[in-house]
Amino acid sequence: MGTQQLEAVPEPKYWHLRTVLSEALDSEFAVGEILPNERDLAARFGVARATLRQALEQLELEGRLHRRRGVGTTVAPPRMGVAVGADGQAWPGGGGDDSWQSVDCTLAVPPAAVATALVIPRGHAVYTVRRSRVSHGQPVAAELLYVPQSSVPDLTAIDAPSEAARARAVLRELQRLELEGQDRAVELGSARADDAKELDRLPGAPVLVVTTRFFAEGRTAALSVATYRADTCRLTFGAAGGVEIHHGPERRAS
Amino acid sequence: MGTQQLEAVPEPKYWHLRTVLSEALDSEFAVGEILPNERDLAARFGVARATLRQALEQLELEGRLHRRRGVGTTVAPPRMGVAVGADGQAWPGGGGDDSWQSVDCTLAVPPAAVATALVIPRGHAVYTVRRSRVSHGQPVAAELLYVPQSSVPDLTAIDAPSEAARARAVLRELQRLELEGQDRAVELGSARADDAKELDRLPGAPVLVVTTRFFAEGRTAALSVATYRADTCRLTFGAAGGVEIHHGPERRAS
């Protein structure tokens, strides 16, 4: 009799909590609504705050909650679809795409992994264009675009009035090349300190890293590494818009 | 004088720890090597075990570590590139793709969100094909493919000898339709209990959810929801192979 017989399947508390909260979010809360604070919620469910937080972290990972220090926990809107490679192949910054905004541009030695992908010697400097992407009024992605000097040989003197202008000049030169193909990969990562700041998140926040290689003149002419907020974004490929599949029931019908 | 002046930038301990461990992994450990256990590591760094675990969780999220209960923590190999939509558009299971294996097939009512995407009434049953994907000898993805009965009208009697055979029959029928287009989205999710089991992970493990809509005969003919292990997979699009960009230095050169 000392043992409880509830939970024949010893599901972890935080996982059960996640399910309970998830269902409550579906039925009892509206988007943007503020949840009770963590201490109250923990007391209400009779668990330690750390356990409650584990459940909240899950829900935040799934894009259901939005937590801000000093403010509170709110119900997040459904993830926004963000087009990545909307229509076939295109250079970055081309074709009237105004969702990206150039921030700055430096001539610097890239990380070794980037040098390898670009097939250039280590320690060789490349143009590093920094851009940020905004969607529905909030930052969704930060990108580093690496362009070897050899890809933009005609880039005129560095007399641009600002860093942003210099970045645009690099993009403009790049678009003069004929794009022969591109290559994309998506993986999970965690935001570095600088990206986190730009994305308005804490360091270590989960991000979707989209790496794109651009081929021209028979070689890799540029490499883009874009980090998207994983909590708020659903990356869409192909036709615009994308599918709306969200947090269905835990078990599907049998 | 009561305050310590170490750490002028009050970086969280677990984040600093993550960086230190990450560098140690680069320089002092080989892939597959076993790390000291968590209690020892925590003692060595002078932190609580929970803090050490926060750092390990980050590294696992980034695909650098592999942790198994009852076994230990090992250094993970680089993520494997997994082709998703290798070349243009194709029905699932077509074209000699042997990376997917049909598991079973039921006729069941799908989650409401799926019914919405398929534009069918709620409570309407669809064929639900379950497949699993193996790469390099380990499971990487679990898929649920929803096929409305109207997409496979000629499917003959349900006399298949096994669930798997029935699944293949549905796929075969599907491939008789002319594929007019498809639509893909990628987002972060957490593994449900059943997916987790199939992927050899614990529930809640981070996964990349790839949702694909298949269009034929002017409507959505099928919907695929595939969950990929986020820790071991890098999803590649376009040309085969993909890019190899991994855990570069925390700060890039200026």
Next chain:
DNA sequence: CAGTGGTCTAGACCACCCT
């Protein structure tokens, strides 16, 4: 069985936001 990672607790203090 001993050893591992996974879960959970009950506290404490800190960084941040808003008023």
Next chain:
DNA sequence: GGGTGGTCTAGACCACTGA
């Protein structure tokens, strides 16, 4: 200043693995 979420501690017990 008061309230929020973020970090951290020092324990405890559990579930699982493999010898």
